[in-house]
Amino acid sequence: MPVHPTAIIDSNAQVHESCEVGPYCVIGAGVVIGKDSRVGPHTVIEGPTTIGESNRISNHCSIGAPPQDLGYKGEPTKLVIGDRNFIGDYVQLSRGSNKTEHKTTTIGDDNFLMAYCHVGHDCEIGNRVIAANAVQLAGHVTVEDRVVFGGLVAIHQFARVGKLAMISGGSVTSLDVPPFTKAFGYGCAVHGLNAVGLERAGIDRAAIKRLREAYKVLFRSGTPLEQVLARLETEFSDSAEAQHWVKFFRESKRGVVRDRDAK
Structure with a gap:
């Protein structure tokens, strides 16, 4: 297993022997990482977190951090990430909170999360989602498959973004964004079908x-x-x-x- 000598991996973590772990990474107890995944330098992964196969995690990421929720008192919660995801520099992915039955943040397969994105506690992200730099998803947000976010988009807690929606950069919404549409603006309005995405x-x-x-x-x-x-x-x-x-x-x-x- 190509693990840099400065990386720290807890004895109770399970990292597949084919994985690469870069300099100064910290991988905590309860972390499981599938085969052919890569963890870049200075990334911290806290458990319980399960990461699937062939994921690419870049530099200085915070994966599986405790939920940023004032009501959280240290209860066991989880982050589950699927396969073949790209996670860019400085991305922060929180574990679930104690506010839901499953207490889990879920990210599916084949997603592309660019630098500085934030996925809050209890979010549910589908498959093939593209999030440009600094997209901010508050807690309990649901994102269906094949959504495209422009940079700096902010989504209010508990809001949903429907399948194949496209949200333009800098947009902010506290409401659900319907599937198959294009939306943009502060407060957000729909501007027709996402025909190209369809x-x-x-x-x-x-x-x-x-x-x-x-x-x-x-x-x-x-x-x-x-x-x-x-x-x-x-x-x-x-x-x-x-x-x-x-x-x-x-x-x-x-x-x-x-x-x-x-x-």
């Missing part, structure tokens, strides 16, 4: 066209929300994406960002 995800043009039709009904009809959702259920039952909108809106607890031109 195409890159393999959604065919017919499905995207159908979703555009549903978008006009959902965001620009001027009809009360529950009536709109009922209409989407019946008129767009053939669109999996439109049905995902229905589910996302109905499950919202904070409210959902609306279109800038909504009636």
Whole structure:
């Protein structure tokens, strides 16, 4: 195992023999790291934290730190990270808090978190999420698959970001951002479909066209929300994406960002 002689690895940590651990790293008790992963210099990983295979963790990261929550009293909580993630310099990933049943922060597979990103306690991050520099996710944030964040985006605690959404750099939101949309601004407003993201995800043009039709009904009809959702259920039952909108809106607890031109 190529471990630098200045690295400190607790005897109760489990680091696969194929992993690289750089200079001055500290890996604590209860940490598990899968094969072919790399941990850059000066990174600190605290347990209980489980990290999957083929992850690339850069320099000076704080992984599995205790939750930044005034109510936390040292209870055992967890951070679980999947496979093939890139974690940039100075990224901070917190463990879960004592406020949820599972007490776990979860990060999926194939995510790309650039320098200075923060993922707060109890967040749930899906797969193939891209977060540019200094994206800040407060506690209990949920991010579905294939979301793209521009730099310096800030997401309020308990907010959700839907599948294949794209949020422009510098945006701030305290509300949920709906799937398949583009959003930006302080306070955040939706600015149409994320058509490029949909195409890159393999959604065919017919499905995207159908979703555009549903978008006009959902965001620009001027009809009360529950009536709109009922209409989407019946008129767009053939669109999996439109049905995902229905589910996302109905499950919202904070409210959902609306279109800038909504009636």
